[in-house]
Amino acid sequence: MREFEKAMETFVPPPPSRINYLNAQYGLKSWLLTKDHKRIALLYLGAISFFFFIGGLYAMFIRLELLTPQADLLQSTTYNKVFTQHGIIMVFFFLIPSIPATLGNFLIPMMIGAKDLAFPRINLLSWYIYMLGGLVTIYALLAGGIDTGWTFYTPFSTTFSNSYVIAAGLGIFINGFSSILTGLNFIVTIHTMRAPGMTWFRLPLFIWAHYATSLIMILGTPVIAITVLLLAFERLAHVGIFDPAVGGDPVLFQHLFWFYSHPAVYIMVLPGMGVISELIANFSRKNIFGYGFVAFSSLAIAVFGFLVWGHHLFVASQSVYAGMIFSFLSFAVAIPSAIKVFNWTATLYKASISYDTPMLYALGFIGLFTIGGMTGLFLAALATDVHLSDTYFVVAHFHYIMVGGTLLAYLGGLHYWWPKMSGRMYPEGWGRFSALVVFIGFNLTFLPQFILGYMGMPRRYHVYPDEFQVLHVLSSAGASILGVGLLIPLVYLIWSMRYGKVAEGNPWHLPGLEWRTQSPPITENFDFTPVVTWEAYEFAPPEETEVVGKFAEERV
Amino acid sequence: MSEHIVSVKIYITIFLALMAGTALTVWAGLQDFPGPLNVVIALTIAVIKATLVVLYFMHVRYSARLIWVILASALFWMGILFALTFSDYWTRDWL
Amino acid sequence: MAETVEHLGVGHEASHPALQHHFENMEQQREAGNIGMWVFLVTEIMFFGGMFLAYTLYRSKFPMAFASASNHLSLPMGAVNTVVLILSSFTMALAVYSAQIGKRRNQVVCLILTIVLGLTFLGIKAVEYHEKYVDHLIPGQLIPGHPFKPDKVHLLGDAAKENVEMFYWIYFAMTGMHAVHMIIGVGLLSVILFFAARGRYDPEYHSPVEISGLYWHFVDIVWIFLFPLLYLLGRHFEH
């Protein structure tokens, strides 16, 4: 054990000036025309929270309706719109931009020692495009809603649905460009804007994860963009390449849709993994175990993630042999995820683990992500997928990844960097309490759905056989707990912006670059361009590195 | 500036090559070659023309390795899209 | 150690007026712009990739229908447009070259030529589209009240009419998307021309010309593939 003060003295940021990015300029215009990545991150934070709230509201209606086997609260048309809109809002307007556009936007330049992203104006533009896409989608919701499911399967979406498919598709098309521009900005920034000494293998794992995410954004998003565009034209003008009536193949739509939408799952969860790597290392004051493996597993997930989309088509009349190829590749993508989980766990060995709120979220993430990932194997295995696809098992599985994974990481990251973003501390007691409530509520909501799924309960049903009711009631009860658990942070985070304890520059006493500037930072992030001479998560000098047991030393 | 400046002579050569390629592809398109050879010839010429544009007009020949990697990854992902989609269509009738 | 040094490389005071505040020097700024455009072109490749996939799939499924429909397109116009576009790529390359060596006059002339050639391409395309309109070959209800009637198309072998219609939809989708990119390109080059005429670009700073050039060449490359795929494959069946 080293003397704490001695080790920490180098981590102390410069004395704060009274000017920071929040008060450098005033007025609405200074926000709406800002080119500062930190302010744009906050713009995103506001917008994303709004969409999350709407999506959550829809979720509430879904769970209320499913309390009983009959249609009492919602009729079928309304229910179909509610779950569709829940999916569209949550996937395209919350989960995909959530961590990259807020935490990523805020932190990437700071973590690599840059003054801003490479293209600040494009960054602002991407927020406006996001808002435009959001507005068009909200128009679709208000004008009458959309009932195709977030997957837009043809020919239902092109010919049979009577809802606002074109408007919603257009909203997603527009929103895609926001995602593309964000990814482009990140990639260029990480390549060209690193501070002197910040080599690739000194990058925080958060950066590696965002690099991998950006790869998916730029390679996948254009395909969904052209697909929904063709879909909109097909609906609008009865021209068709997905429509069987003119010799088209509806399964082609599914191929093109999932070519993006499966990797999109990794757009959602990879940044979350990046956050978790930060939290695990920093709140246990340890270098991450197997840094190189964790970093490259992000890239591996990004690449393999593009090879597995066909596992959504195992029962969609896809060829049996293609099914086997996709099944095999789907199992392969499980390995890099497993590597991450094992490395995070190993990092905790002989560590100094604090129980601060962000760490609680991180530990929760590991547990839930393990369950979410392992249940993915049921859906990658062909025979079980035939039974389970389009049932509640799938619903439970992807909520474990997206809510148990992404949302928990997002909340953990938000708490962790909250002092940096707002200059205030959140109330720790409430933080821990709500983390616990979220964890319990989440499990109660979605564990019963695995069972429902194997029992045969199909998804997107609002009327169901009586024998499923008990589990549905459990799930709805869990959802209400989860809802409360999510409202608590909303309240105290807003409260803390004004009344929270003023944060020090480096409240957690951490070595990362973002903590070596004041909180909140100045507009240009650093007074001087930093020169990096240390490894990522270097709490103690590398000479002190310990080799455990018979495992040979290796420093990646 | 570490920028490489391509000479006008090279630009003119490439331009003429592209013109020749266009003429060739039109001529070849009107001939009846056996089997799938028409498609193969047309695509080969198109790939050669595109490569010339990329290497010289777009300066990739003189660019950093990163640009090569970016370009290669785009083609690689196109390959994934095509290969795995057709893995379905080609094997549908096998069972 | 949290060592810091003052600005590396060129200090802002001594730097080029076009250097943005968050970059350290011109080299970094140019590199970022260049990589940014290439990454953007990757997204463009994937964007067109989806349509090329649909084309490939249905062409292999309905070869005769696609050949029949393709043969009705105007080969001369397609070929002339290919020449026009390659020529415009050539003048674009020369515009970048002139910027690199600092010849402003040549640069402006080349940019104007590029824009004019681009507009020529679009003009010819418009004539072609109009011909298709007259021949009732606009698929579906893209033009309301003007239904698709492939009477003018000489059907080869076992070609089915629905699949002819699908070819025309793919044709309009792909060339339409390409034309949209051309229009954006012409707009982009007009802005560049405006600044070039005012002498904004010099051998040290001409990144915008360069990356607009990359975009223009990319649009050219898309056409290099579209031309044989849409206009040429299937001509030999007529013999």
Next chain:
Amino acid sequence: MQTSWVPFVPPSASTLSDKVDALYFYLSGVTIFFTLLISGVLIFFVIKYRRRTPYEIPRPVAGSHKLETLWSVIPFVIAMTMFAWGAQIYFQQSKAPKNAVEVYVVGKQWMWKIQHTTGQREINELHVPAGRNVKLIMTTEDVIHDFFIPAFRIKADVVPGRYTNLWFKATKPGRYHLFCAEYCGMNHSGMIGSVVVMEPTEFDDWLSGNASQQSPAAAGQQLYQTLGCVSCHGGAGEGGRGPALSGVFGRGVFLTNGQTVLADEAYIRESIVNPQAKLVAGFGPIMPTFQGQVSEEQLVHLLAFIKSLQIQTQPPVAARPAAPPATSTGSPAPAPESTRR
């Protein structure tokens, strides 16, 4: 309906369902094991290595290639066992045995229309015998649906413009859920029904007890007359201006473009709605399209009729409704509904 002693598992009533369950239990076992392992280790570490003083800094721990290799290879090997097991059952699920009884299924917003080869029609209900192989030949009139029988652990999308298949061999008599598992619009959750598995003798009684309807093949033959197919393809499918139809099903057909195609359900369907798509060698593109003129159900009838033309010597019996296709006696591919009478 719960028959199994294991909680939270739906009734298992086909030859495949037990196999799927076995794989499911294996997967569940592995999942529970790893979840407990990881959370156990996690909790142990979190307690053992909790921060004891606010100022402590632990020594860094070196990474290890050995460990990384270990925890990459072991999960990979386990994953491959799952893959192989799952793929093997899937292959069985996909490949219907040759001697299966065929049942036609047409999905439609929001009901399942089912017809047995003997003519019995059912809506949202499927009666099948236990212990016999049953093959469903399925399509849809509108959007994509999905025929899902949880008790048999099988489902398959029904796709417009195509035929998809499901097969099973039910083991336990009883009444089981039938769901539409692919979202299909407003009344998706109303597109449910039941599968009734009966003892074979009971099932035969049921079949004959309801035998007042025309068989699909007979209905197809009527259509064959009224639509005018007969004028080119001949009254018994012997051919004429159009290619011969008798005996064509299940054989290879030479096309004008030099290729050969298997005359399966999909090919026959395509040749009716889009006759120019794959022309038989030696014939001109003279057949008009029947797209939009025949419903999916009528297509199924025509298909059944063409399938019944397996013996070229004997013309099929025309008029008598409810009669099994008389042609099938001695047919190389036995049509089970007739052999059982």
